[in-house]
Amino acid sequence: MRKTALLFLIAISFSACSAHKKVVHTNRPNYPSAAPVVSNTRAHDNNEKIKQQRQEPTGGFVTYTTQQYVDRFKAIAIQEMNLYGIPASITLAQGLFESGTGNGDLARYANNHFGIKCNSEWHGQSYFKDDDQVNDCFRVYNNPEESFRDHSEFLKRKRYAHLFELDKNDYQGWAQGLKDAGYATNPKYPQLIINIIQKYGLDVYDRPENEAQKVKREDRVLTEINENIGKATKDSIIGAAPVNKTYTVTTGDTLYNISRRFGLTVDDLKALNNMADNNIKIGQTLVIAR
Structure with missing residues (x-):
C-alpha cells in the first residue's frame, strides 16, 4: 500500500513539473539563426x-x-x-x-x-x-x-x-x-x-536611364542639329549606321538587366530567342530586335 501511494505521488510531481516547462515559439522564419545563445x-x-x-x-x-x-x-x-x-x-x-x-x-x-x-x-x-x-x-x-x-x-x-x-x-x-x-x-x-x-x-x-533611352535622347539631339543647320536629316544620318540586333552575354548579365538595357521585358527577350527558362551563359548570342 505504501509503495503504491509513493508511486502515485511521484507521478503527480512529474506531471506538475512538465506543465510548467517554457515553450518557445519562433515567428520569424526569414532569417534563421544558428548562433549560440550568449550571456x-x-x-x-x-x-x-x-x-x-x-x-x-x-x-x-x-x-x-x-x-x-x-x-x-x-x-x-x-x-x-x-x-x-x-x-x-x-x-x-x-x-x-x-x-x-x-x-x-x-x-x-x-x-x-x-x-x-x-x-x-x-x-x-x-x-x-x-x-x-x-x-x-x-x-x-x-x-x-x-x-x-x-x-x-x-x-x-x-x-x-x-x-x-x-x-x-x-x-x-x-x-x-x-x-x-x-x-x-x-x-x-x-x-x-x-x-x-x-x-x-x-x-x-x-527606371534609370538605360542604353535604349540614351539612343532616343541622342536621336532627338541629332534632329535638332539637322533642323538648325539645314543639313542631312536624322533618317539619313541614322541610316548610315547599321543597327545591331544581337547582344553577346558577358559576366554579370541576367535576362532582367539585358531586357532593361534594350527597353524590353523579360518575356519579350525570351520570346525573341525561343527560350523556355531564364538560363543564359557567357558568350551566348541573344536576339534583341527583329
Missing part, C-alpha cells in the same frame, strides 16, 4: 567593442532624413537592380524600414541595413540585439555596400525565385511576394513597403 555580459562587451571600432572621428554619427538616406543609397540600389534584378524601389524601401532610415543601432554600428542575422555560414563579426530572442546575433559588415550585396544574395534563394519572373516595374507584386515567401511575418508588411515607395516616389529608380 548579457558577453553581448554587452562584444557590442561595446564594435561601437568603439565604428565610432566616427567626430564622436558621433550622421543622422539621416528619409531623403538623405535615399540620396546616399539610391546608386547602390540601382547597381544591385542591374546586377540581380531586384527593383531598386524595393531595396530602398526595405532598407528604410529595416534600418530605421539608417539611424538604428544595426545600421550605425554594424552597417546592417536589412536585419540579416548570423547563421552557420557566417564567419564575420557579430552584433547582439534582442529580436525574436534575447541577444539575437546579427551580421556586422565593413560598409553599407556589403550589406546591400548580402541582401541581394539572400533574395537569390530558391524560395524567392518566382519574384524574378514579375514585370520589372511591379514593385507591388514584389512586396506581396516577399511576404508570401516568408520574408516577413507581419501581415501588413507588403502595404508598409508599398506605402514607403509611393510616399517617396521610389519607383522612379526602377
Whole structure:
C-alpha cells in the first residue's frame, strides 16, 4: 500500500513539473539563426567593442532624413537592380524600414541595413540585439555596400525565385511576394513597403536611364542639329549606321538587366530567342530586335 501511494505521488510531481516547462515559439522564419545563445555580459562587451571600432572621428554619427538616406543609397540600389534584378524601389524601401532610415543601432554600428542575422555560414563579426530572442546575433559588415550585396544574395534563394519572373516595374507584386515567401511575418508588411515607395516616389529608380533611352535622347539631339543647320536629316544620318540586333552575354548579365538595357521585358527577350527558362551563359548570342 505504501509503495503504491509513493508511486502515485511521484507521478503527480512529474506531471506538475512538465506543465510548467517554457515553450518557445519562433515567428520569424526569414532569417534563421544558428548562433549560440550568449550571456548579457558577453553581448554587452562584444557590442561595446564594435561601437568603439565604428565610432566616427567626430564622436558621433550622421543622422539621416528619409531623403538623405535615399540620396546616399539610391546608386547602390540601382547597381544591385542591374546586377540581380531586384527593383531598386524595393531595396530602398526595405532598407528604410529595416534600418530605421539608417539611424538604428544595426545600421550605425554594424552597417546592417536589412536585419540579416548570423547563421552557420557566417564567419564575420557579430552584433547582439534582442529580436525574436534575447541577444539575437546579427551580421556586422565593413560598409553599407556589403550589406546591400548580402541582401541581394539572400533574395537569390530558391524560395524567392518566382519574384524574378514579375514585370520589372511591379514593385507591388514584389512586396506581396516577399511576404508570401516568408520574408516577413507581419501581415501588413507588403502595404508598409508599398506605402514607403509611393510616399517617396521610389519607383522612379526602377527606371534609370538605360542604353535604349540614351539612343532616343541622342536621336532627338541629332534632329535638332539637322533642323538648325539645314543639313542631312536624322533618317539619313541614322541610316548610315547599321543597327545591331544581337547582344553577346558577358559576366554579370541576367535576362532582367539585358531586357532593361534594350527597353524590353523579360518575356519579350525570351520570346525573341525561343527560350523556355531564364538560363543564359557567357558568350551566348541573344536576339534583341527583329
